[in-house]
Amino acid sequence: MRKLTPRDKSDIDEFSKVSSASLVEIDRYLSGEWEWYELWDYNFELVVPPSTHCSCKFEGLRASGRRKGYPRSIIDLERLGFKFSLIRGGGSWFEDAYYQCACGQKWKEVFVEAMEYNGNHAQPICDEEFSADT
Structure with a gap:
């Protein structure tokens, strides 16, 4: 069973700030069922970027899913x-x-x-x- 690292926690906080949503299905990452990028991609698919202003920050964060x-x-x-x-x-x-x-x-x-x-x-x-x- 994995534990959340300081980097994980920081990324989760940044996700919440930028997307105004909470990260879900973290247990699948912690159990080893998913890699971080799978958790990241899943959560970004659930969130719609803000249409009231530029989404450059949202898209930049989406790209940081820790894959090659x-x-x-x-x-x-x-x-x-x-x-x-x-x-x-x-x-x-x-x-x-x-x-x-x-x-x-x-x-x-x-x-x-x-x-x-x-x-x-x-x-x-x-x-x-x-x-x-x-």
Whole structure:
């Protein structure tokens, strides 16, 4: 039987904040019946992204389901129709880049080098994080 890790708990909290829903069927993950990405995909299928404002943050979180190749880059989000402007950095693959979605949400994109994934990984950040990084 698995136990929820601090990363699991953090991801569950973020899911609740972004989707305004609670994660369900956690027992299937804890029992080993499901892998994390199966739990994640199942829950995102139950939730409708907010139609009153941009869903870039929702789609970015959906992509973080911990499967091979899961990190989503700004280019991947642009392919879904989101519009971004580079606001700082990004001079090379290895330099962090900061983007802003047309809705105003700021994103940080970093180069990730890991056993299962090499490439850019974008995540939404708040204005305070953006200011602290500059």
